[in-house]
Amino acid sequence: MAFTEKTRGIYADILTGLKTAGLFKQERFIHSAQAADIEVEFPTGAPLKKVINICANNYLGMSSHPEVVKAAHAGLDSHGYGMSSVRFICGTQDIHRTLESMVTKFLGTEDTILFPSCMDANGGVFEAVLTKDDVMISDRLVHASIIDGIRLCSAMHDTFKHSDMEHLEEKLQLHNDKRLKMVITDGVFSMDGDTAKLDAMVELCEKYNALLFVDDSHASGFIGKTGRGTHEKYGVMGKIDIITTTFGKGLGGASGGCVSGRRELVEMCRQKARPYLFSNTIAPPVVAGVIKVLEILSASTDRRDKLEHNTEFWRKGLIDAGLIIKAGDTPIVPVMLFNAKLAQDVSRDLYEEGIYAIGFFFPVVSQGQARIRTQISAGHEIHHLEKALDAFKKVGRKYDILGKSKQEIIERYGM
Template structure:
């Protein structure tokens, strides 16, 4: 690399640091859990997607170990070339049963699942209507399609209806939304979305990564929560959050959709599938999640307690009930304040992460707290104490 390019990149990085937007990866020296060890010592972990506490569950670990002995380390190629292990097809069937869909296809990540689905199903004859706060993987996947693209304001049904009216005449129209918006912890209004989609003859695709396993009466996600399981056409999701927290994603829906993705989805055709040990661990995690009513109740109680205590302490929270709880630090100096408080909290024994532009809009910096069923009531109270101590140290309030 020549010196001029190095200097240009160094200048860009210096600007990121100066703006208080530089992201530092903290090193963990222990497995993922509610309590983790960092180079700074033992801390409470409030920044993982480990919603049900399954990342270090003994049954998940045991299943992964057994699979490593039985199925070895990896596939060594893509499935249509080297074959597909029956372990993978078992997980696909199990996901379909759990979600109530006809078929499911595994990808190496949900980012890949979202990167593969749109290009295959939609072209220049079609319209894709996307919520403005959808995850980056949905945005990037939609860009790969030649379909006409439209956005509607976050969760605003009236604006969605206008976009649906404008799509009249398209061969296919699909409304695309996160089930839960990961930076806000808010739910998409799926009941209203499905009603409008039915009225205007559109499909509905939901990325339910931050809901599957723990949202809904049986943990089947936002379609179950809103009673629209028979109205959502395509579901994408991840194995890397509530379902064991490892890796892997999927597209689940009509059999013809899944079969066509096996023929044409580029991330599926040109990437190795999920490692066998991860598949086995995910199967165990899925079985645990399906019977985890007590864990789901504990998770909801932890989220409610955290919100109650933080409200009482005078923090600015986005409203909601999901275990993603954004603690807001608005304004021009919000990014610096959020980063400073998160850094100070680590010295208080609590690990959280500050988010700022470009991950969230300018002026809307936040610390995103994520509760887990693995947290105790004492853990939640300790987290709130750390917030108040850090706030006093940083801003004097």
């Protein structure tokens, strides 16, 4: 079919609708490497502006770490740029298997399989290991990639209220007649920064003979005493049947993901997961970079310790300034503004002050839960955070939200 004027008009109307609804996403061009200090062109064509980045998933500051960059260069030289093949034809190098073994050891699991991304891992894992005789019971706030994976799977699907263990138990009882039951959760929830109660979930899964799946993308490398993830924090290493995670956040920030867990389940993915079977895997330079990241993190906890310290400083600073944040101890720290326009205005003013942080509002979060999501990094120094706190205070004073309750902010700005 030709792309007629009528067809063009259909899409133009949809895109206009997105703009009218305030849902149109606009990219900002970063001209520097990803780091705490970046140079941004925004709006398009504007002169470059130096800002402090507090909205990247660069939790451990690995995105531009010199040793990681050097390792990726070496990997490019020794193993080339790409594989031009899927894994099972002629797309597997020694370093792919090396990385799988290193991830297995790092996470304390039985085996690991790489995927082009964690989105792909979550998209492929459920249909590879479950059938229509089984049931998936997921937390109602799991990541969009998990929801897509669930949709692709023939197993029955049910949900439990966010982090509500009583409700989860009711659902395990309700579906106790199924061949296999799989409980599905994020380790760290990306919008609120809270963690799944994995100790209680393991207990329930053992009681009802259910498998436990955890997406630890916002945890791998820094949550837990040695950064192994949410399962380390809750003392349940070795008890999670499937962990999916990404190399696009704390573990280097480039790309790629994996399924790690019980040997048989990983093998099922190797045989049946469609994003694994029908797509090239992670490119050699990125594999070499992630291997270096894991070497660095296995040798020392310095970076996750610094991140923990920075997070404590940041959370305390925001609370002392009189802002409302979501309670927790992860480096995802949402500053609650409740009103969508207020969140956008505060984000814009922070940018003017040299702080890059984005507003999130409905439908990304629930109605009336608009916020600025800040994300702290080991790449931040205290002077970065002090400058960002000063900016939040200045903008907070402008909108008269410092020291104000949720009710007072809503009364003034609406939901």
